[in-house]
Amino acid sequence: MSKMTRDLDVIVFGATGFTGKHCLPLIEKFSKKLQLKWGVAGRSEQKLKEFLGQCEKQTGTSLEKVPIIVANVQDEETLREMARKARIIINCCGPYRFFGEPVVKACVEEGTHHVDVSGEPQYMETMQLKYHSKAQEKGIYIISACGFDSIPSDLGVIFLQKKFNGTLNSVTTFMEAWEEDGATAGSAVNYGTWESAVYGLGFANELRTLRTQLFPTRLPSFKPKLPLKTVPHKNDLVEGWVLPFLGSDKSVIRRTQRLFYEKDSKRPVQVETYFILKSFMSVIGMMILGLIFSILAKFEFGRNLLLKYPEKFSFGFFSRDPPSEERIAKARFSVTLYGEGWKETLPDANDEYTTPPNKAIAAKVKGKNPGYGATCVCLVLAALTVITETDKMPPGGGVYPPGYAFAKTSLIEQLDQNEVNFEVLFEKDLPASKY
Known part of the structure; x- marks a missing residue:
């Protein structure tokens, strides 16, 4: 990282957005504990001042002296000036497909660390392809997926690997979200998540070409292979119906595991991701929604409809209006992880076992308010870990998924607290007899 003198440790870019707003009280809390200096950045100085005033009431702390930086994703020089002021940028400006790269580029050019909450595989993998070597040259870390997508699942697998005394072969994850009053937690999710999903599925064909460039060598096919169950089914570990989860968790975890294999000579863990619905009627509704969504997302006209009328096309799960604080406060989540492997460890990562897996482990990651509470806790603590535990990060810097980036740090313990x-x-x- 650049040795230039920096006025601030952390800047929250997009601080008046919904995610940024929920990060600020946490930044104030943790920065005070660690004696770090922080600031806020965005397009409107007036809005930033107004929000800091609102945040003062929430935290009970004077924020009058918090630095305000005016920066715009469409103005490269303002982004570079912002990046020069801090050791790390917390980027809350999505969708990252459209607004993410200019901030990453500015951070790389100015030698500044960067974290965000993107759940968009195309963006994340493009950043790795274009900027990994440059980030290594500067000794900085660019880490996406530092929110609900995908720290609970990616670090959840790391947690299993640490607790599993032996060799872990496969992990299956089961994600569930709900509200305390029994309503769906989807209504407590921001519109930006819906927007990212629309564009992600609409341009999913980009991933094949991108991954051919990013991962020119295929990983070995380790046995036994973990099958993907595509039809709704039951599982003894969880209550409800289990369906394949099409979010970014699987791609993020697989990038982490590939890095363990290529850089650390560790056997990569196979993974499949699912989510849970309580009733069969919900399953039918989700299948209908999924079919409509997948068809419309492939065409510009269909994407415009999905983006204009999210309530109608998501059965009320998403809305263009921000969720109320009352609704998001009731939201809860859990990710249950089940792994299988062997008690014994073979000398080489490429060695094949001649016996079936003989050991199993299960764990759970859970928390409140996945859209903003847990997401912002994950994001802020990830950012602070980068600058306080740099010696425990992968050597030399680079563009990484969170599991690989934070595997040797105390982030899991910090989150647990x-x-x-x-x-x-x-x-x-x-x-x-299992096999």
Whole structure:
């Protein structure tokens, strides 16, 4: 990272957006504890001043002296000036497909660390392809997916690997979100998530070409292979119906595991991701929604309809109006992880086992308010970990997914102390008859 003198440790870019607003009280809390200096950035100085005034009432702390930086994603020089002022930028300006790269580019050019909450595989993998080497030259870290997408699942797998005494072969994840009053938690999710999903699916064909460039060498096919169950089904670990989860978690975890194999010579863990619905009627509704969504997202006219009328096309799960504080406060989530592997460890990552897996482990990651509470806790603590535990990060800098970036840091322990809890459910031997 650049050795130039920087006025601030952290800048929250897009601080008046919905995610940025929920980050500020956390930044104030943790920065005070660590004695770090922070500032806010965005397009409107007036809006930033007004929001800091609102935040003062919430935190009970005077924020009058918090630096305000005016920066715009359409003005490269303002982004570079912002990046020069801090050790790390917390970027809350999405969708990252359209607004993410200019901020990353400015950070790389100015030798500044960068984290964001993107759940967009095309953006994340493009940034890795274009900027990984440049980030290494500057000794900085560019880390996406530092929110609900995908720290609970990616670091959840890391948590299993640390707790599993042996070799972990595969992990299946089951994500569930709900509200305390029993309503769906979808209504507590910001419109930006819907927008990212529309463009992500609409341009999913870009991923094949991108991944051919990013990952020219295929990983070995380790056995036994973890199958993907495409039809709704039940699982003894969770209550409800289980369906494949089409979010970014799987692609993020697979990038982490590929890095462990290529850089650390560790056997990569296979992964499949699912989500849970309580009733079969919900399953039918979700399948209808999924069909309509997948067809419309492929065409510009259809994408415009999806973006204009999210309430109608999501059965009320999403809205263009920001969710109320009351609704998001009721939101809860859990990610249950089940892994299988062997008690024994073979000398080489490419060695094949001659016996079926003989050991299983299960864990759960859970927390409150996945859209803004847990997401902002994950994002802020990830950013602070980058600048306070740089010696425990992958050597030399680079563009990384969170699991690989934070595997050797204390981030899991920090999250566990701040309402994103990690716990082992059980660890047991598998009977030989299982296979």
